[in-house]
Amino acid sequence: AQTVTQSQPEMSVQEAETVTLSCTYDTSESDYYLFWYKQPPSRQMILVIRQEAYKQQNATENRFSVNFQKAAKSFSLKISDSQLGDAAMYFCAYRSAYGRQRNRDDKIIFGKGTRLHILP
Amino acid sequence: AAGVIQSPRHLIKEKRETATLKCYPIPRHDTVYWYQQGPGQDPQFLISFYEKMQSDKGSIPDRFSAQQFSDYHSELNMSSLELGDSALYFCASSLSDRGGETQYFGPGTRLLVL
Incomplete structure (x- = not known):
């Protein structure tokens, strides 16, 4: 079974600084997707960034970028120029790429x- | 752009009562997922539907049932409610192209069982 581990329960960063959130995962599959979701105090689940495992290039979305290390099964999120609105709970997530096509989940x-806390 | 709609947004029930949560996926999305997020917890997968058929089942209690209708909306029915069922219930939808990898979440239904 696949597992996702985030070893940092809480982090703080000064506004305008850069912060990196760590994530490791375990899987025996070769094709999958990785995500970072943001959950602000409203508790809405917002997709921040997505990475396909078959792509070597790291995904980037404006101030958000990832460092995807497939061999190490590591998927960290870097937030540049942190803003007060970035304060939230961040979830790293995994999804198999096989899904229904091969009768998998x-x-x-x-x-x-x-x-993540942003310090003004 | 249209998003996933969930209703009601808030629900208060007594123990042993029944609750029905509704989810309206993004137009043209054919897959619906239900997740439960307890206080201070990460979301846990409950059940999913593809083209009105159950496609996967997670840690969903036998007291819960769900279905997807012909218009692709889904309902999660919860009976004999317990205090531990108090949680945020998310519905997510996706379009099954190349597996429909991205699931878009609704705002959630906050259920409180007293």
Whole structure:
């Protein structure tokens, strides 16, 4: 079974600084997707960034980028120029790429989350 | 752009009562997922539907049932409610192209069982 581990329950960063959230995962599959979801105090689950395992290039979305190390099964999120609105719980998540096509599940497996505080 | 709609947004029930949560996926999305997020917890997968058929099942209690209708909306029915069922229930939807990898989440239904 796949697992997702976030070893940092909480982190703090000064506004405008850069912060990196760590995530490791375990899987025996070769094709999968990795995600970072943001959950602000409203508790809405917002997709931040997505990475396909078959792509070597790291995904980037504006101030958000990932460092995907497939061999190490590591998937960290870097937030540049941190803003007060970035304060939230961040979940790293995994999803098999095989899903229904090969009679496998396509549910998302979440890590326990990292709560990010932005210091003004 | 249209998003996933969930209703009601908030629900308060007594123990042993029944609750029905509704989910309206993004138009043209054919897959619906239900997740449960307890206080301070990560979301846990409950059940999913593809083209109105159950496609996967997670840690969903036998007291819960769900279905997807012809218009692709889904309902999660919860009976004999327990205090531990108090949680945020998310519905997510996706389009099954190349596995429909991205699931878009609704705002959630906050259920409180007293």
